[in-house]
Amino acid sequence: MIRTAVAGILLAIGTLLILITGIGVLKLPDVYNRLNAVAKAASLGLICVLTGVLVLRPGPRTAAVVGVAIVLQLLTAPVGSYALTRAAYRSGTRLTRLTRHDALARRRLADGPAGTGPPADPGAP
Numbered sequence: 001m002i003r004t005a006v007a008g009i010l011l012a013i014g015t016l017l018i019l020i021t022g023i024g025v026l027k028l029p030d031v032y033n034r035l036n037a038v039a040k041a042a043s044l045g046l047i048c049v050l051t052g053v054l055v056l057r058p059g060p061r062t063a064a065v066v067g068v069a070i071v072l073q074l075l076t077a078p079v080g081s082y083a084l085t086r087a088a089y090r091s092g093t094r095l096t097r098l099t100r101h102d103a104l105a106r107r108r109l110a111d112g113p114a115g116t117g118p119p120a121d122p123g124a125p
Helices: 002-027 031-056 060-090 105-111
Strands: none
16 A cells, blocks of 8 residues: 555656657757756656656566666667757857857867857747
C-alpha cells in the first residue's frame, strides 16, 4: 500500500516534470533556452519515473536496469545538450533579444572574421 503510493508520487512528479519540459520547448524564446529546459527537467523527470518503477517493482534485475538507465541518463543528457547548444551557436543560430550578455562574443571574434556568430534576433519577443 505505502509502496504503491510512493511509486505513484514519483511517477506523477516525473510525468509533471516531463510535461513542464514539453511546455518549455513550446514557449521558450530560443534554442539555447529550450535545450537548457530539456537537459535539466526531462532528465530529472525520467529519473523520477525510473525510481518510481523501481519502487513499484523491486528486485535485483529491476534495480540493475534502472541503475544503468539513470547513470546513462546522467552522463549523456548534459553532454548531448552541450554538444547541440555548441553546434547551434557555431552555426549562427540567433540569440533572443532578451539575452543581455554573450559570454562567447570575444572568443568568437578572436577565432573568426568580424561579425560572425549569432546576433540578437530583432523579431523575437
